Amino acid sequence: MNFDYSDDQKFLKTEARKFLDAACTPAVVRGVLDDPARSYDEPLWRRIAEQGWLGAAIPEQYNGLGLGRIELCAIAEELGRVCAPVPFASTVYFLAEALMLAGSDEQKAKLLPKIAAGELIGAFATSEGPGAYSEAGIQARVEGGKLTGVKVPVTDGDVADYAVVLAKEAGRSGLYLVDLSGAGVTRETLKTLDPTRGVAKLTFAGAAAERLGPAGEGAALAEAVMDRAAVLLAFEQLGGADRSLEMAKSYALERFAFGRQIGSYQAIKHKLADIYVKNELARSNAYYGAWALNAGAAELPVAASAARVAASEAFWFASKENIQTHGGMGFTWEVDAHLYYRRSRQLALVAGAPAVWKERLVSQLERRNAA
Amino acid sequence: MDFTDSPEEVAYRTKARAWLEANAPKHPSTASVIGEEGALDLDDMARAKAWQAKKAQGGYAQITWPKEWGGGGGTPIESVIFGQEEAKVGAGGGGYFQIGLGMCVPTVMAFADDATKQRFVGPALRGEEIWCQLFSEPGGGSDVAAASTRAIRDGDAKDADWVINGQKVWTSGAHYADFGIVIVRTNPEAPKHKGLTMFWIDMKSPGIEVKPIHQMSGGSNFNEVYFTDVRVPDSQRLGAIDDGWKVSLVTLMNERLAVGGGSGLDYSTIMKLARSLQTSTGSALSDQAFRQKLADWYVQSEGLKFTRFRTMTALSRGQTPGPESSIGKIIAAGQLQDLANAAVEMEDQFGIIDDPAMAPLAAAFQGGLLSAPGLRIAGGTDEILKNIIAERVLGLPGDIRVDKDVAFKDMPRGR
Numbered sequence: 001m002n003f004d005y006s007d008d009q010k011f012l013k014t015e016a017r018k019f020l021d022a023a024c025t026p027a028v029v030r031g032v033l034d035d036p037a038r039s040y041d042e043p044l045w046r047r048i049a050e051q052g053w054l055g056a057a058i059p060e061q062y063n064g065l066g067l068g069r070i071e072l073c074a075i076a077e078e079l080g081r082v083c084a085p086v087p088f089a090s091t092v093y094f095l096a097e098a099l100m101l102a103g104s105d106e107q108k109a110k111l112l113p114k115i116a117a118g119e120l121i122g123a124f125a126t127s128e129g130p131g132a133y134s135e136a137g138i139q140a141r142v143e144g145g146k147l148t149g150v151k152v153p154v155t156d157g158d159v160a161d162y163a164v165v166l167a168k169e170a171g172r173s174g175l176y177l178v179d180l181s182g183a184g185v186t187r188e189t190l191k192t193l194d195p196t197r198g199v200a201k202l203t204f205a206g207a208a209a210e211r212l213g214p215a216g217e218g219a220a221l222a223e224a225v226m227d228r229a230a231v232l233l234a235f236e237q238l239g240g241a242d243r244s245l246e247m248a249k250s251y252a253l254e255r256f257a258f259g260r261q262i263g264s265y266q267a268i269k270h271k272l273a274d275i276y277v278k279n280e281l282a283r284s285n286a287y288y289g290a291w292a293l294n295a296g297a298a299e300l301p302v303a304a305s306a307a308r309v310a311a312s313e314a315f316w317f318a319s320k321e322n323i324q325t326h327g328g329m330g331f332t333w334e335v336d337a338h339l340y341y342r343r344s345r346q347l348a349l350v351a352g353a354p355a356v357w358k359e360r361l362v363s364q365l366e367r368r369n370a371a
Numbered sequence: 372m373d374f375t376d377s378p379e380e381v382a383y384r385t386k387a388r389a390w391l392e393a394n395a396p397k398h399p400s401t402a403s404v405i406g407e408e409g410a411l412d413l414d415d416m417a418r419a420k421a422w423q424a425k426k427a428q429g430g431y432a433q434i435t436w437p438k439e440w441g442g443g444g445g446t447p448i449e450s451v452i453f454g455q456e457e458a459k460v461g462a463g464g465g466g467y468f469q470i471g472l473g474m475c476v477p478t479v480m481a482f483a484d485d486a487t488k489q490r491f492v493g494p495a496l497r498g499e500e501i502w503c504q505l506f507s508e509p510g511g512g513s514d515v516a517a518a519s520t521r522a523i524r525d526g527d528a529k530d531a532d533w534v535i536n537g538q539k540v541w542t543s544g545a546h547y548a549d550f551g552i553v554i555v556r557t558n559p560e561a562p563k564h565k566g567l568t569m570f571w572i573d574m575k576s577p578g579i580e581v582k583p584i585h586q587m588s589g590g591s592n593f594n595e596v597y598f599t600d601v602r603v604p605d606s607q608r609l610g611a612i613d614d615g616w617k618v619s620l621v622t623l624m625n626e627r628l629a630v631g632g633g634s635g636l637d638y639s640t641i642m643k644l645a646r647s648l649q650t651s652t653g654s655a656l657s658d659q660a661f662r663q664k665l666a667d668w669y670v671q672s673e674g675l676k677f678t679r680f681r682t683m684t685a686l687s688r689g690q691t692p693g694p695e696s697s698i699g700k701i702i703a704a705g706q707l708q709d710l711a712n713a714a715v716e717m718e719d720q721f722g723i724i725d726d727p728a729m730a731p732l733a734a735a736f737q738g739g740l741l742s743a744p745g746l747r748i749a750g751g752t753d754e755i756l757k758n759i760i761a762e763r764v765l766g767l768p769g770d771i772r773v774d775k776d777v778a779f780k781d782m783p784r785g786r
Contacts, residue, residue: 273756309666
């Protein structure tokens, strides 16, 4: 048993932090935040590709680095710390994972090397409107290899080259791979809570779609992809939560009120201790999820749910209390606290809201209990 | 990260399991850590002592202690593995020895001379002698350094005895402990942290009177301990004169690791209850609001379990576990209170019944509801633990202190 990163993984993480501290400064994030025309930072995306991170967990036969998922978790944590404005999650946690989970040899050979090389951006499209999606409610239809329907919101759908779309064919759900540059695809960029990430409404009018994985398994496959993504996203959330705590702490040390550092008041100290406790519990749950993901363990659905629930709560709490600790300054556009507040919403919603995952967790526990 | 056993760990677990199957008591002690039982049950204590002796014989008492002191010479992970297996067979009874072996004896081992260590470590390890920790006082619970129990030297000889007068309170197990470590005021002219001294004492010394405290939960595990002209030889001193605060830090460092123990009530217990209760819309387990809370408890419990595992990994890499272990008690105690109350409310009108013969799960949730306030206070209140995290983990400033540079005798004091 070992409940920590290995020395090699720690080294990778340290190197990733050094790289991102230089390459993904707050100015880079704000470049995307303040420019409605940009939904990601292209130079940063290219440099991340050069680091090999996009292919970290992609097998060497597809030109990836062939590292484990835990290495990918370490990278995710660092990306979360800096609120990286890049389509990393959509491409790596969703598209690449979906391909590795359900893709045919041909699909993998066609797309994984491009992902690893940074030549391709992905997206994952399940939602069609407000409220959690359900298999029964899916309206998108595939007939004779042509997809018709609307998916909204689709994170990075404005810039993605390929999307994995949950749709129905002959009344049964399936996952479909769609080349977004093809005919019959319309994209509409949307205004969101987190302008450092791109989101679109995708309208398909007979767009060419090839099935990814077995027919009729779409909803189950989507859940399996979500489980994988949930663990990786939990590490981004963890990175953001820890960074929020650091920001709150350093402000509490430098800001004086009534002749003392505000960090010397128990109201602030206990608030920050509460953040710390939530972050540590989230970290522990995330580590278990990382192990389950990396080992392909049967516990993954439970471990991923727990990791996601804990990390979503931790990042939300840390990011909102970081603003509170900053007082009026925290409510300004100039202070970075709101970047994390926004990102905490983006990460908590992108793979399904916490309430959905809590329900998923409890149903898993019921099943385990019944078995 | 690897949450499965390594081959060595598999071997250790197999060995431990086989040993437990052959040796675990058929009728284990049922005493809980916080002591909800009424009067002291001598039969129960005897069962616990017999089990402790057997574990010592097998090398499973204090697995991480060196073999020369009767320990198992094992790793922290092995200790976790044995604990998991021991919990599975429900061997119980460790509560009597937790404070002694977790806090008092390590303090003795760190500060006493060889002869003293030889005399006490073995019997404590084998469960033959039980220790208690005499720190808190009526005038200082969270503020241990405000202790005013006085020790005065009887004469000027270099090895003159000390005479102790005063009162300790909240002493777990003082009513059955054989020995204790006590922190006393030796110099009231000095600021409060600089005039304390630590001693070990025989709880049967003339002048010691133990009065059990009747807890709000009905049980009596804690005590008031009165000292009236209790004579203690200077050879029983632990550490230098007036240097007791430093000694106490060694004791307290181990405290939160020792007190973190679970109540036995968790998400799975309340899930069982919910499944068994029918409402107008099916079992209580189908209630959406309840399911959301259940998920939160699961995530907290698992997070806590894996946080302990992370601490063990740090230990096994030779790192010292820091104050971050304070997390455990904050979460466990608060969750017990929430969960017990949710269960009681789920039972609706029936929830008020605290009779084990009638209430579901032998009134375990009602018991938890009444013991949880104690758990949130014992071994460091929620508030003190948050201060510790804020100051020692996050590096935030200490509170403004009005007592720091004042002679203890001049320190402002309430009733």
